[in-house]
Amino acid sequence: MIGILASVIDGILIGAVYGLAAMGLTLIWGVMNVINLAHGAIVVVGMFVLYMLVSALGLPAYGAVPVMIVLGFVIGIGLYWIGVHRMIGRPELMSLLSTFALNMVLIGLGTAWWTTSPYNVQVNMPSVSWRGYTFTGTHITAAALAVVIAGLLYLLLYHTRIGKAVRAVATNREAAELCGIPTTQVLAMAFGLGVALAGVSGTLIATMFPFTVLSGEAYQLKSFVVTVLGGLGNPAGALMGGIALGLIEGLATPFMPVSWIPIVEFGLFVFCLIAFPRGIFSFTKA
Amino acid sequence: MxxxxxxxxxxxxxxxxxxxxxxxxxxxxxxxxxxxxxxxxxxxxxxxxxxxxxxxxxxxxxxxxxxxxxxxxxxxxxxxIARAHQIVQPLGGLSVLDNCTVGACFGRQGLGLVPAREVAREVVDMIGLGDRPDMLAASLTTAGKKRLELARALSARPxxxxxxxxxxxxxxxxxxxxxxxxxxxxxxxxxxxxxxxxxxxxxxxxxxxxxxxxxxxxxxxxxxxxxxxxxxxxxxxxxxxxxxxxxxxx
Known part of the structure; x- marks a missing residue:
């Protein structure tokens, strides 16, 4: 019994990081109705930023977190102008294709640079032992940072001027523009924020698990499950959805072979789409 | 003149x-x-x-x-120059007060969040929405939404x-x-x-x-x-x- 509990707690810790990744996806959707198919590739960028900073430059592992937030924001704004801006307000297929193209370009560049072999960053954090069960230090730290970053996003969206502008643009872009909000800049900034969140979640994942240039796809798919659980376009729901997904993974792991986990996850995904199309944790659209 | x-x-x-x-x-x-x-x-x-x-x-x-x-x-x-539309354009997901705060934040005076909220509260009272500042804009009646258009426009101090x-x-x-x-x-x-x-x-x-x-x-x-x-x-x-x-x- 206690074994399951430990597995569940570890699942929740990892789930918080899934939630953070999904917040990036859902924020972009909520503000500009674009499903960012380059999401997974950006998670991978976050992983390799950790690798470069720690292995090549010798920075402390968690020093990569603020670096990635800033870098992700800059990369996001760049990607917005390259591949997203002209697709705003066009049919959704257009932005799906253009972000998918960005995804392929990023993965292609990554493969040329780092090949597809696995990388691992050794991060030393003291583990916490409890009744003979050990909780990995990196998992606890990653979850704590994910919750802190999610909290900061909440403060930004709900208690600052910029947040008001983002939410105004999300509900009615035309009206927001006529209120004096430079909506194009706000869209670019929101995309930058979404990318920063996805990237930093990649950085946190890379402190816990080995990764390759192709790891992004798995996390992108998990983000889709999480956003469907949490309600698409709802950042608070995304964190809850992430934790729920982590919990389910933790709960299922002791009982079935690992290869069955995706079947459970995507079974749930389909079930949610049918039974709760607006998400289980859906409050109001942010 | x-x-x-x-x-x-x-x-x-x-x-x-x-x-x-x-x-x-x-x-x-x-x-x-x-x-x-x-x-x-x-x-x-x-x-x-x-x-x-x-x-x-x-x-x-x-x-x-x-x-x-x-x-x-x-x-x-x-x-x-502020505008109230023929077909109302509320920021539906935001409260009445937040709609006006947005107007004040990004209007002529470009106020910070706290003074913007003051202006918003004042305008909401003047325009006759003072009894429901926390209501979501989307759930107002048509007459309410028309008043909100006006209130948001005025919050910009045009x-x-x-x-x-x-x-x-x-x-x-x-x-x-x-x-x-x-x-x-x-x-x-x-x-x-x-x-x-x-x-x-x-x-x-x-x-x-x-x-x-x-x-x-x-x-x-x-x-x-x-x-x-x-x-x-x-x-x-x-x-x-x-x-x-x-x-x-x-």
């Missing part, structure tokens, strides 16, 4: 339709200028040109000595307010209330350019009226001058509301 807004010879063509044709008009400080005309005369297009929603094909728009021709809309808003049929769709009691509110706004020193179809209201509210037909100016003058103008009556022929006003002995 000094000119606040000067529209000089603006034109706009949509495909084969000349929506606005070399139109000039002036709004003076502190006045209410009514813009009337039959459906399709180009009234809303004039607003969109002033706002910068689209650039005019020709002509210029000068506001407080600054050339604002062609927008972008957010910059025009920051210069001090010098000129563009009102696009704020009376449309209101019942007589609500109309009375809204007319009173428009008077209050003018008394606070904000100039108003209003499009309105309810003739009784536009005749009583406006200091001057510009009549638009097929994109160009048909007549201009005091409400009585405009109502007595035979060309205006012809353009409106069949509109009994205007005729009844026009036939009223002076």
């Amino acid at each position: 000094s000119a606040l807004l000067e529209v000089n010879n603006i034109s706009k063509r949509f495909g084969g339709l000349q929506a606005v044709d070399r139109l000039s008009l002036t709004v003076n400080e502190g006045e209410i200028l009514g813009l009337i005309g039959p459906n399709g005369a180009g009234k809303s297009t004039v607003f969109n040109l002033i706002n910068g929603v689209y650039p005019p094909d020709g002509g210029s728009i000068v506001f407080v000595g600054q050339d604002i021709t062609g927008g972008p809309p957010y910059r025009v808003a920051r210069q001090g 010098r000129l307010l563009l009102l696009d049929e704020v009376l449309a769709g209101l019942n007589p009691t609500e109309t009375e209330g809204m007319i009173e509110t428009v008077h209050k706004i003018r008394d606070s020193g904000v100039a108003i350019l209003m499009i309105e179809h309810i003739m009784r209201a536009v005749m009583s509210l406006s200091d001057r009226i510009v009549v638009l037909n097929l994109g160009s100016k048909l007549a201009e003058g005091s409400p009585q001058q405009v109502a007595d103008n035979p060309e205006v009556i012809t353009a409106y022929l069949g509109d009994s509301k205007l005729l009844s006003v026009a036939e009223k002995p002076a």
Whole structure:
């Protein structure tokens, strides 16, 4: 019994990081109705930023977190102008294709640079032992940072001027523009924020698990499950959805072979789409 | 009286339709200028040109000595021109108070969040939404949404307010209330350019009226001058509301 509990707690810790990744996806959707198919590739960028900073430059592992937030924001704004801006307000297929193209370009560049072999960053954090069960230090730290970053996003969206502008643009872009909000800049900034969140979640994942240039796809798919659980376009729901997904993974792991986990996850995904199309944790659209 | 807004010879063509044709008009400080005309005369297009929603094909728009021709809309808003729409455009996912806070934050004064909320609260009270500041904009009634349009526009502390049929769709009691509110706004020193179809209201509210037909100016003058103008009556022929006003002995 206690074994399951430990597995569940570890699942929740990892789930918080899934939630953070999904917040990036859902924020972009909520503000500009674009499903960012380059999401997974950006998670991978976050992983390799950790690798470069720690292995090549010798920075402390968690020093990569603020670096990635800033870098992700800059990369996001760049990607917005390259591949997203002209697709705003066009049919959704257009932005799906253009972000998918960005995804392929990023993965292609990554493969040329780092090949597809696995990388691992050794991060030393003291583990916490409890009744003979050990909780990995990196998992606890990653979850704590994910919750802190999610909290900061909440403060930004709900208690600052910029947040008001983002939410105004999300509900009615035309009206927001006529209120004096430079909506194009706000869209670019929101995309930058979404990318920063996805990237930093990649950085946190890379402190816990080995990764390759192709790891992004798995996390992108998990983000889709999480956003469907949490309600698409709802950042608070995304964190809850992430934790729920982590919990389910933790709960299922002791009982079935690992290869069955995706079947459970995507079974749930389909079930949610049918039974709760607006998400289980859906409050109001942010 | 000094000119606040000067529209000089603006034109706009949509495909084969000349929506606005070399139109000039002036709004003076502190006045209410009514813009009337039959459906399709180009009234809303004039607003969109002033706002910068689209650039005019020709002509210029000068506001407080600054050339604002062609927008972008957010910059025009920051210069001090706010607008309430014919089809209400609430920020549905935000509360009434937040809608107005956004208006104040990004309006002419560009306030910080805390002073913006003060202004918003003040305007919400003045406009008669003080009893439901935390209600989501999307769940207001039509009359409530119309008031919210006005409140959000005023929160920007504009010098000129563009009102696009704020009376449309209101019942007589609500109309009375809204007319009173428009008077209050003018008394606070904000100039108003209003499009309105309810003739009784536009005749009583406006200091001057510009009549638009097929994109160009048909007549201009005091409400009585405009109502007595035979060309205006012809353009409106069949509109009994205007005729009844026009036939009223002076």
